[in-house]
Amino acid sequence: MSHPLTRHRGAARAAALVVAGGLLLAGGCGKNSGASMADGPSPSETLARVQTGAVKVVAIDNYFKDDVVTVTAGSKVVWTNTGRNDHNVRATDGGDFAVETKDFHPGASATVTFSTPGTYHYYCTIHGTADKGMTGTIQVVAP
Numbered sequence: 001m002s003h004p005l006t007r008h009r010g011a012a013r014a015a016a017l018v019v020a021g022g023l024l025l026a027g028g029c030g031k032n033s034g035a036s037m038a039d040g041p042s043p044s045e046t047l048a049r050v051q052t053g054a055v056k057v058v059a060i061d062n063y064f065k066d067d068v069v070t071v072t073a074g075s076k077v078v079w080t081n082t083g084r085n086d087h088n089v090r091a092t093d094g095g096d097f098a099v100e101t102k103d104f105h106p107g108a109s110a111t112v113t114f115s116t117p118g119t120y121h122y123y124c125t126i127h128g129t130a131d132k133g134m135t136g137t138i139q140v141v142a143p
Contacts, residue, residue: 069136092121092123
């Protein structure tokens with residue numbers, strides 16, 4: 001019979017291997033895992049269920065719902081402001097899409113077509129910063 005401490009170390013080692021294996025399968029962790037999006041992710045690497053056509057994102061006071069969406073290239077993302085406050089949509093990392101505050105009052109909608117596969121992070125400059133607060137992500141995959 002083995003010593004109780006030896007059994008504990010073996011269980012801890014096995015748990016560490018399971019966690020490490022899971023991280024390898026998941027492609028790392030965090031936004032900057034180093035994975036290339038040049039050809040778009042495989043279906044098992046998508047951030048959310050893949051949608052096509054006009055995909056809706058609602059801007060409610062202080063958050064986006066759904067804040068993470070995955071669309072096929074050529075799909076449109078339609079942001080609708082259902083809140084009581086003005087909002088805007090700004091791409092982080094110098095992206096070239098935006099919805100200006102003057103065009104996004106309560107009740108307004110704005111549409112952007114995403115043609116190139118990749119991951120596009122955005123935020124509302126009124127209610128957040130590029131990495132916290134009112135943020136969202138659009139993942140575009142090949143059709």
